[in-house]
Amino acid sequence: MSEEKSLNFIEEIIENDIAAGLHNGRVHTRFPPEPNGYLHIGHASSICLNFGLAKKYNGQCNLRFDDTNPSTEETEYVDSIKADVKWLGFEWHEELYTSDYFEQLYDYAVMLIGKGCAYVDDSSAEEMAIQKGDIGKPGVANEFRSRSIAENMALFAEMRAGKFPDGAKVLRAKIDMTHPNLLLRDPIIYRIKHAHHHRSGDKWCIYPMYDFAHGQSDSIEHITHSICTLEFIHHRPLYNWFIEQLGIFPSHQYEFARRSVSYMITSKRKLLQLVNEQHVKSWDDPRMPTISGMRRRGYPAAAVRQFCDMIGIAKRENLVDIGVLEFCVREQLNKSANRVMAVLDPIKVVLTNYPESQTEHLTADNNTENENAGTRQLSFSNTLLIERDDFMEEPPKKFFRLGPGLSVRLKHAYIITCNEIIKDENGIVTELHCTYNELSKSGQDTSGVHVKGVIHWVNAADAIPAEVRMYNRLFTVEDPANAEGDFKDHINANSMEVNTKAMVEASLKNAAVGSQYQFMRKGYFTVDKDCDASNLVFNQTVSLKDTFAKEMKK
């Protein structure tokens, strides 16, 4: 059952560590989001990695909210993050908050001051930036760097006590103003912010910087493998420096390249912009690359997990084709979604030789890919609706659908032949008159007629109108984040098309929100939460592969 799969570089590290007996073979990871936005596909990759690793190596994974900046963080985000992680199918060992460590972190800072490894700096942000130097140009020390330990102690205590306004002073680690790694040129570790925190309230007016909180939080939790994205690689020496100075648990950080997906954006700032400026309706708009957006769109959690697994993990830059994600969605839904018939752009078909007053009931299997899916009844009469696309007045050679004199099978029903075309005054086809072959009933066909094409249909008498929201890519370019100009210049104006003329089969009458179907020959669709008693709303989750459409384009 177990397939031999090669290890990614982090798994290799972990297995080596286990073999070497590091931390007695214990594996403990964590997923550390900042609660200042909704989780997206990139986070999904990180979640699958961190929780997956813990599971694979019989370890644990914490959910830790990195909430060191009170001005951007909100409880709404905490809730959405928890919901998203759960939906993806993972359970955290402990729900933790960096803000719970504020007292401990303060003590760490005091400890550094006591060792002469930190000082209070009165410089302005501008002054500090200048003193910091530049890439290739060393920084210079200022007069505050040589303050006495006692003075630093007193000042830092006063900072905590609220004696100074925002920005008046900062606490800095005393490392090396000429270090080639800019992050080690005496980084700020505490700043004054008289702001209300979503958890600690007004208890604090000084807050640790991320760099002074993240590594120590990992250490406090005894995280063995602290996994993050590549841009933090320069921070690692700093975290190690703190760990060493403080003499605390040596958590080790490993960095991987964040996954980029074509036609998607994963900058929280930009996603927030899309929402605030109403380019999309909400964080969970089905066009959004957020986990909540994908969930509403109908992407199964298993598909997202499969995707993360398929694209793997490495250290090189990448732009994964969104087609891979869509492949995973189709593969999952192919097994789980029941088939139904829905006509998105209806055209009326009258069967001239079918008794006008007759209605018969046909049996249709729900999903031939799934033995347990069962069957349902379909009503059939002389007036039906078929897809406008499935008829052509002047069809090309390999058009296996309806046209003048052509025959097709109606799925689960009879073979029909088109005899007459009715048009309106503008020459638009409004109705087709066809005859059915009485002997060709699905499952008991004795007609001897063989047709290549099979099309879907609904019975006009009891079909239900539905609103079907069709989605296209949110952006017109593969890599909007790195494209010329502003990313908003590349928003696809037609990313959503609302179809209000669709007609779906009667069995969908009470379809529950979130339930998923394959509209035969069209794609997978998911019932949206915007449904109400009078309006059935579907989101197009993903289309079916359409080889014929591709053929036609050539």
Next chain:
RNA sequence: AGUUCGAUAGUGUAACGGUAACACUACAGAUUUUGAUUCUGUCAUUUCAGGUUCGAACCCUGGUCGAACUACCA
């Protein structure tokens, strides 16, 4: 400019010194009461140049290209 990463089919990952694998895509074909699914087949000498070695995608040297880093954000 300095530091640190990285470079393998169109895309993503693998090969752990013994002659490039898997998946997606694309193309070709078979099956099909979904032009879906399923099934077959086709598509690279690994950024370049040297070197070490019987043997290099892998080790060494140098070049080229790409990325990250100069927030009181995370």
